[in-house]
Amino acid sequence: MGQSLSTKERLTQAGKKVIYRKGYHSTRISDITSEAGLAHGTFYLYFKSKEEFLLEMLSTIRKEVLSLIERGISLLKGGKTEEGKELVFLRSFELIVKEKELAKIFFFEAICTSNSFQEFYKEGKRLFMGRLEEALRLLGIENPDLKAEIVIGTARHLVEEAILSKREVIDRWREVLRELGLFS
Amino acid sequence: MGQSLSTKERLTQAGKKVIYRKGYHSTRISDITSEAGLAHGTFYLYFKSKEEFLLEMLSTIRKEVLSLIERGISLLKGGKTEEGKELVFLRSFELIVKEKELAKIFFFEAICTSNSFQEFYKEGKRLFMGRLEEALRLLGIENPDLKAEIVIGTARHLVEEAILSKREVIDRWREVLRELGLFS
Amino acid sequence: MGQSLSTKERLTQAGKKVIYRKGYHSTRISDITSEAGLAHGTFYLYFKSKEEFLLEMLSTIRKEVLSLIERGISLLKGGKTEEGKELVFLRSFELIVKEKELAKIFFFEAICTSNSFQEFYKEGKRLFMGRLEEALRLLGIENPDLKAEIVIGTARHLVEEAILSKREVIDRWREVLRELGLFS
Amino acid sequence: MGQSLSTKERLTQAGKKVIYRKGYHSTRISDITSEAGLAHGTFYLYFKSKEEFLLEMLSTIRKEVLSLIERGISLLKGGKTEEGKELVFLRSFELIVKEKELAKIFFFEAICTSNSFQEFYKEGKRLFMGRLEEALRLLGIENPDLKAEIVIGTARHLVEEAILSKREVIDRWREVLRELGLFS
DNA sequence: CATGAATGAGGTTTCATTCAT
DNA sequence: GATGAATGAAACCTCATTCAT
Numbered sequence: 001m002g003q004s005l006s007t008k009e010r011l012t013q014a015g016k017k018v019i020y021r022k023g024y025h026s027t028r029i030s031d032i033t034s035e036a037g038l039a040h041g042t043f044y045l046y047f048k049s050k051e052e053f054l055l056e057m058l059s060t061i062r063k064e065v066l067s068l069i070e071r072g073i074s075l076l077k078g079g080k081t082e083e084g085k086e087l088v089f090l091r092s093f094e095l096i097v098k099e100k101e102l103a104k105i106f107f108f109e110a111i112c113t114s115n116s117f118q119e120f121y122k123e124g125k126r127l128f129m130g131r132l133e134e135a136l137r138l139l140g141i142e143n144p145d146l147k148a149e150i151v152i153g154t155a156r157h158l159v160e161e162a163i164l165s166k167r168e169v170i171d172r173w174r175e176v177l178r179e180l181g182l183f184s
Numbered sequence: 185m186g187q188s189l190s191t192k193e194r195l196t197q198a199g200k201k202v203i204y205r206k207g208y209h210s211t212r213i214s215d216i217t218s219e220a221g222l223a224h225g226t227f228y229l230y231f232k233s234k235e236e237f238l239l240e241m242l243s244t245i246r247k248e249v250l251s252l253i254e255r256g257i258s259l260l261k262g263g264k265t266e267e268g269k270e271l272v273f274l275r276s277f278e279l280i281v282k283e284k285e286l287a288k289i290f291f292f293e294a295i296c297t298s299n300s301f302q303e304f305y306k307e308g309k310r311l312f313m314g315r316l317e318e319a320l321r322l323l324g325i326e327n328p329d330l331k332a333e334i335v336i337g338t339a340r341h342l343v344e345e346a347i348l349s350k351r352e353v354i355d356r357w358r359e360v361l362r363e364l365g366l367f368s
Numbered sequence: 369m370g371q372s373l374s375t376k377e378r379l380t381q382a383g384k385k386v387i388y389r390k391g392y393h394s395t396r397i398s399d400i401t402s403e404a405g406l407a408h409g410t411f412y413l414y415f416k417s418k419e420e421f422l423l424e425m426l427s428t429i430r431k432e433v434l435s436l437i438e439r440g441i442s443l444l445k446g447g448k449t450e451e452g453k454e455l456v457f458l459r460s461f462e463l464i465v466k467e468k469e470l471a472k473i474f475f476f477e478a479i480c481t482s483n484s485f486q487e488f489y490k491e492g493k494r495l496f497m498g499r500l501e502e503a504l505r506l507l508g509i510e511n512p513d514l515k516a517e518i519v520i521g522t523a524r525h526l527v528e529e530a531i532l533s534k535r536e537v538i539d540r541w542r543e544v545l546r547e548l549g550l551f552s
Numbered sequence: 553m554g555q556s557l558s559t560k561e562r563l564t565q566a567g568k569k570v571i572y573r574k575g576y577h578s579t580r581i582s583d584i585t586s587e588a589g590l591a592h593g594t595f596y597l598y599f600k601s602k603e604e605f606l607l608e609m610l611s612t613i614r615k616e617v618l619s620l621i622e623r624g625i626s627l628l629k630g631g632k633t634e635e636g637k638e639l640v641f642l643r644s645f646e647l648i649v650k651e652k653e654l655a656k657i658f659f660f661e662a663i664c665t666s667n668s669f670q671e672f673y674k675e676g677k678r679l680f681m682g683r684l685e686e687a688l689r690l691l692g693i694e695n696p697d698l699k700a701e702i703v704i705g706t707a708r709h710l711v712e713e714a715i716l717s718k719r720e721v722i723d724r725w726r727e728v729l730r731e732l733g734l735f736s
Numbered sequence: 737c738a739t740g741a742a743t744g745a746g747g748t749t750t751c752a753t754t755c756a757t
Numbered sequence: 758g759a760t761g762a763a764t765g766a767a768a769c770c771t772c773a774t775t776c777a778t
Contacts, residue, residue, distance in 0.1 A: 158333070
């Protein structure tokens, strides 16, 4: 921290940026390395292949969001309802929107790259949904499984709007949560 | 039915099938033609390029769904509330789920193929949302624009489940509509 | 004559026109047939292949010009000097310029198509040169072989100007002949 | 010499050789690379496309000959008549004949490849002619523009003989120049 | 650690030619 | 004779990956 980034991190940052801009398929390894100011071959010192690189990007965002939600659930379990809700429903959403480069990669590149990435995406979605349902249950919401689907669907829709149309969606998301009776 | 299809239709059907299975990027023209039992070059008698082929697939599903919704809106305007709701909220959803090959192409290939396809997708989404909002307004629903976002997001989520996880989602969709106060 | 053209002739005329415009390599058989208002396959009822078609074009112009020159030489031999010179040096040049479509094909497509066409071109050139030298000898010109090379080279250059730059070259050609002491 | 050539140079040399032998259209990129002992893809590290490669070949010869003539003209302007004539009329011709591979590409491939190459050829010819006329004017020759056309046409004819029929033409060219009163 | 030249498999597209009607 | 749908060989070009320095 404060330190100049490691070579691997430079590649990751560059890849995030370039893939966000051009999409995974149109991004060449040399785009990433030249964005990072490194030689083409350097890429392969840190990643086995382009696919593995994508997987690393995807894991990052998946892990970050999940851990946020899990911390929220711990709070809920500890009786800190407001703080928990905040993390589970707001902070996690804001994180995704803030990390729109990674989010775009997760939501829009994962499915159409290959079947193994599709699996990765599905697994991620299942994990999100499970946590969400648990949170809703802890909050005593009726039909938590159904509500979870509505929440996750609408969230995804707004994230899409943020990414594809650069729309501001944070406030809208609060409205949605209010409408669904999850926030007041 | 039972009639032999035109060559173009054979290509379209084959393409739909193969792209659904392998994804647009992994599908080679020769995959499509050999699935159709035709020679490689035949493809180019009917489509200018692989991209144009994709566009045709995308247009098909977009047009079909939109026209269904529009017919529903006409009914709503004509006072036939129940029939209208049926078309706008149920039949259109069922159509998408039935045409899951095309739907997958629309929802998952459009965004990550090239910017022009992304625009096509965005335009489609805008059109869907506009119609949906209109329908909700005709039904006297409060906050029709907000509701439209929730509806479209959740619908998309369930379609994704149907496509990626082969989950049965028709009944679930009815539950969602009921939960949102749109059906009884 | 006066009759509508035969199918074969329609193809030939169309080919002449299209190849002049687009060049032999860029011209597709279907360009020729559609210019002629015929079906694609019809081409192959009259020509064995695209190459044979080119050969026929090339033969046409070669034959026409040679026969003109030969008639001129006959006149020279019969003592009709002025009429002979007229044919050999002027009419033949004018014919080539008038038939610029065929001339372009002969001069610019023959060499770079394949080795057999190169041979055809070389043979044509040898024939032209032989006749020209004979004519010059009949006229009692000194160094007829050398003069023939100068005449043929300059003629070709002006034809090129006419074809590539649409320059008017008939008068210029007369000046050249005068400069070379062949006309007064 | 004896030094190993750069990769780009190896490709250029190989291309020159192969195109001379087979013609531009019949030459595949892989012919060039395998002649150079390199992999197919290497070609595209040094040239954007087959067309750009051709352009480079064409530029080379055009530039070389023009610079020779321009040096000759400088000499003429400086009063060094004999040395200037030598460069303008003899050395430049010899250079073209020596570089017959490139000359063939310039004279026979440029015209029939595409319109942009045709333009390149026409521009080259215009430049040659302009210089030649200037030289003739500096030498006090009458009708320099007409003479320039005769000189350029005949030169081109002899170059063609050298290339297509492997004829020895240097001495013949001297005869031509003498016949035209440009050398003694 | 880093470099970047070289590799070559693989995909899209074109179009001369055939042939059943 | 005429048609035009279908064929499939070839050629261009890209780019992930390797490896000698």
